[in-house]
Amino acid sequence: MTKKNTIKIFIVEDDEWYSEFLIYHLTLNPDYEVKKFRTAKDFLGALAENPNIVTLDYTLPDMTGSDVLKRIKDYNNDIQVLIISGQEDVSTAVELLKQGAYDYIVKNEDARNRILSVVNNIRQNLELKEEISQLKEEIGKKYDYNKSIIGNSAAINRCFGLIDKACRSKITVSITGETGTGKELVAKAIHYNSDRKNKPFVAVNITAIPKELIEAELFGHEKGAFTGAHNRRIGKFEEANKGTIFLDEIGEMDISLQAKLLRVLQEREFSRIGSNQVIPIEVRVIVATHKNLQEEVKKGNFREDLYYRLLGLPIELPPLRDREGDIIIISKHFIEEYAKENKVNKLSLSPQAQKKLLNYPFPGNIRELKAVMELACVMAENDTIQDDNIIFNNARNMTDLLSKEMTLREYDNTIVQNYLDKYDSNVLLVAKKLDIGKSTIYRMIQNNEVSIK
Numbered sequence: 001m002t003k004k005n006t007i008k009i010f011i012v013e014d015d016e017w018y019s020e021f022l023i024y025h026l027t028l029n030p031d032y033e034v035k036k037f038r039t040a041k042d043f044l045g046a047l048a049e050n051p052n053i054v055t056l057d058y059t060l061p062d063m064t065g066s067d068v069l070k071r072i073k074d075y076n077n078d079i080q081v082l083i084i085s086g087q088e089d090v091s092t093a094v095e096l097l098k099q100g101a102y103d104y105i106v107k108n109e110d111a112r113n114r115i116l117s118v119v120n121n122i123r124q125n126l127e128l129k130e131e132i133s134q135l136k137e138e139i140g141k142k143y144d145y146n147k148s149i150i151g152n153s154a155a156i157n158r159c160f161g162l163i164d165k166a167c168r169s170k171i172t173v174s175i176t177g178e179t180g181t182g183k184e185l186v187a188k189a190i191h192y193n194s195d196r197k198n199k200p201f202v203a204v205n206i207t208a209i210p211k212e213l214i215e216a217e218l219f220g221h222e223k224g225a226f227t228g229a230h231n232r233r234i235g236k237f238e239e240a241n242k243g244t245i246f247l248d249e250i251g252e253m254d255i256s257l258q259a260k261l262l263r264v265l266q267e268r269e270f271s272r273i274g275s276n277q278v279i280p281i282e283v284r285v286i287v288a289t290h291k292n293l294q295e296e297v298k299k300g301n302f303r304e305d306l307y308y309r310l311l312g313l314p315i316e317l318p319p320l321r322d323r324e325g326d327i328i329i330i331s332k333h334f335i336e337e338y339a340k341e342n343k344v345n346k347l348s349l350s351p352q353a354q355k356k357l358l359n360y361p362f363p364g365n366i367r368e369l370k371a372v373m374e375l376a377c378v379m380a381e382n383d384t385i386q387d388d389n390i391i392f393n394n395a396r397n398m399t400d401l402l403s404k405e406m407t408l409r410e411y412d413n414t415i416v417q418n419y420l421d422k423y424d425s426n427v428l429l430v431a432k433k434l435d436i437g438k439s440t441i442y443r444m445i446q447n448n449e450v451s452i453k
Contacts, residue, residue, distance in 0.1 A: 006031055006032075006033055007031060007032050007033065007052050007053065007119070007122075007123050007126065008033045008035075008049070008050070008051045008052050008053075009026060009032055009033065009034045009035070009051060009052065009053045009054075009055065009119065010034075010035050010036075010037060010043060010046070010049075010051040010053070010054045010055070011023060011026075011034060011035070011036040011037065011054075011055050012036075012037045012040065012043045012054060012055065012056045012057055012060065012068070013036065013037075013038070013055070013057045013084065014038050014039070014057060014059075014060055014061055015057070016038070018057075018084075018107065019036045019038070020036075021112075022034075022036075022055060022115065023036060025112055025115075025116060026115075026116070026119065031123075032119070035051075039060060039061060039062050040060045040062050040063035040067075040068045041062055041063075043068070044068070044071060047071075047072065047075055047076075050076060050079070051079060052079070052080065052122070052123075052126060053079070053080050053081075053082065053119060053122055054072060054079060054080070054081045054082070055082045055084055055115065056068055056069065056072075056081055056082065056083055056084065057084050057085075058083050058084065058085040058086075058092075058096075059085070059086065065083055065085070065096070066095075066096065066099065069081055069083070069096060069099055069100065069101055070099065073099070073100045077100065080102040080122045081100070081101050081102055082101070082102055082103050082104075082105055082115065082118055082119075083096050083101050083103070083104045083105065084105050084107060084111070084115075085104065085105070085106055085107065086106070086107050087106070088106045092104075102118065102122065103118050105118070148185060148189060149163075149182065149185060149186065149189065150326070150329055150330045150333045151323055151326035151329055151330060152325070152326065152329060153318075153323040153324040153325065153326045154324070155318035155322055155323050155324070156318065156323055156326060159186070159315060159316075159317060159318070162313065162315045163186060163189060163190060163193075163315065165313065166190045166194075166313050166315070167189075167190055167193040167194050168194075169313075170284060171312045171313045172284070172285045172286070172287070172309070172310060172311075172312030172313070173187070173190060173285075173286045173287070173312050173313050173314075173315060174286075174287050174288070174289075174293075174310055174311050174312055174313070174314050174315070175187060175286065175287070175288040175289075175314075175315045175316075175317065176288070176289055176290070176291075176292075176293075176314065176315070176316045176317070177288075177290065177316060177317030177318070177319070178290055178317075178319045178363075178365055179290050179364065179365065179367075179422075179423055179424045179426070180320075180364045180365030180366055180367035180368055180424065181317040181318070181319060181320070181365045181366060182317060182365075182366050183248065183288035183317060184203060184246065184248060184288070186315065186317065187201075187203070187244070187246040187248075187286045187288065188201060188246075190244075190286060191243070191244040191246075191284075191286070194244075194284075196242070196243050196244055196284060199242045199243030199244070200239060200240050200241075200242070200243035200244070201240075201243055201244050201246065202236050202239050202240035202243065202244070202245050202246065203246040203248060204217065204218065204236050204245065204246065204247055204248065205248045205249060205425060205452075205453075206247060206248065206249045206250060206252045206253050207248075207249045207252045207425060207426040207427045207428055207429070208425050208427065208452045208453075210442050211254050214253070214254070214257055215257055215260065215273060216229075216233065216235070216273055217235065217236060218235050218236050218237055218257075218261070219235040219237060219238075219260075219264070219270050219271070219272055219273065220232070220233050220234050220235030220237075220238055220272040220273070221233050221235075221272050221273035221274055221275075222272050222273065222274035222275045223274075224274065225272070225273045225274025225275075226273065226274070229273075229274070232272075233272075235270075235272065237264065237270060237281055237283060238272075238279060238281065240281075240283045241281050241282065241283055242282055242283070243283065243284070244283065244284045244285075244286060245283050245284070245285055245286070246286045246287075246288070247285065247286070247287045247288070248287075248288045248289075249288065249289055249290070249424075249426055250287040250288065250289050250293075250310065251289035251290075251291035251293055251296055251301075251302060252289075252291075252426070252428050252429075255300075255301065255302070255303065258302065258303045258306050259303065259306075261306065262303065262305060262306045262309060264281075265285065265306075265309050265310075266309070268280060268281055268282065269281060285310070285312075287310050290426075290429075293307050293310075294307070319362075319365055320362040320365045320366055320369060321361045321362055327357050327358055327362070327369065328349070328354055328357065328358070330366065330369060331349060331354075331357055331369065331373050332349060334369070334370050334373040334374065335347050335349065335373060335377060335385070338373070338374055338377040339377075342377075345383060347377055347380055347383055347384060347385050348383060348384045348385070349384075349385050350384050350385060350386050350387065352386065352387040353376070353385050353386055353387045353389065353390050355387070356387045356390045357369075357372075357390060360392055364422060367424075372390060372391065372392065375389075375391055376389040376390050376391070379391070409449075413444065413449045413450055415434070416430065416434065416441060416444060416449075416450050417450045417451070419433060419434060420441075420450060420451075420452055421453075424453070425452035425453050427441050427442065427445075427452075
């Protein structure tokens with residue numbers, strides 16, 4: 001399109017009256033830029049202007065409509081061609097459609113409405129393609145890992161080198177690191193900078209799914225396969241076919257399901273629950289965990305053969321406390337983000353505030369830093385964030401919590417929700433930290449008493 005929302009239309013028509021008739025009705029829409037041509041020669045001489053749509057008279061004085069259509073499609077297959085003919089000839093219409101014509105319209109009393117309708121349909125399709133193209137471009141920018149993964153420390157630069165290698169290969173990638181270090185962001189960066197970037201990226205958090213439902217979630221099921229399976233469901237592996245599947249917190253997968261996952265990875269095929277149909281897949285696997293899988297293998301919690309199948313290219317994300325000066329760089333990035341999202345002037349960070357940030361260990365890593373900086377932006381009284389605007393919520397949260405009048409159940413829900421947020425919705429880890437059964441947390445999720453990301 002020549003400019004935003006403008007459609008360029010060329011009318012190739014030797015009948016002067018019909019040409020003016022089309023121009024009159026099309027130019028009633030101010031978004032249509034219309035030009036007319038009486039001969040194929042004149043039109044082909046202007047083809048380099050790349051119209052979006054051509055209405056083409058089938059019986060021109062110097063060339064047949066079929067020959068002109070071929071010349072258009074050889075030059076630019078994206079140009080949409082409407083054949084306009086004085087005669088209704090089904091066999092000719094079918095042949096022209098096979099050659100790439102968008103439609104075949106006969107000059108009769110319905111022609112005007114039909115032409116306007118078809119042009120409008122083409123316009124909508126062009127706008128949709130343009131939106132998709134813009135979204136793909138934005139995705140590419142968003143996951144440019146040199147911009148989305150902020151920092152300049154030696155530790156993060158080593159990760160950049162490994163991410164670059166992962167982007168240029170199809171190897172399985174295993175990402176390790178503490179909660180909040182950005183494992184999913186790295187997985188997306190790898191996918192959207194690889195040759196699979198236009199294919200699906202499907203993320204699965206193993207800890208967010210009850211043990212008895214993980215197999216159905218990953219591999220799908222047929223209608224009636226088990227109680228509650230009212231319809232066929234496509235699994236995450238099938239959904240990710242030709243793209244990337246990201247298995248977050250893989251170390252929490254029940255060992256009984258690990259054997260099936262291993263077979264799927266080896267054979268590159270699987271069957272939905274309740275079906276004997278074998279479904280082939282071609283999918284890249286990226287896994288992440290905060291655990292030491294070698295230790296889990298020694299403890300008997302993780303299969304050794306699956307461990308080596310998933311190891312691939314290991315990328316260990318450093319905790320924020322080990323990233324030298326990156327804390328200030330990332331803090332300033334979050335301040336800029338806050339200013340853009342809230343349409344306010346960017347704040348500066350006082351030396352005392354910077355010192356306070358550098359002296360804090362950030363157990364929640366980047367996720368915690370983002371929350372701290374967003375709150376600091378809100379709390380700042382002028383154009384500078386001071387040290388007393390930097391609030392670390394560990395002790396303060398408990399004081400604030402106990403000062404509220406709530407029922408015991410509301411206190412329970414608040415505490416569990418706080419831990420789920422803190423530990424990245426890792427149900428098993430939260431259950432261990434709070435010394436409660438994981439089924440209790442799953443029940444709370446099911447009852448909408450707490451939520452997971």
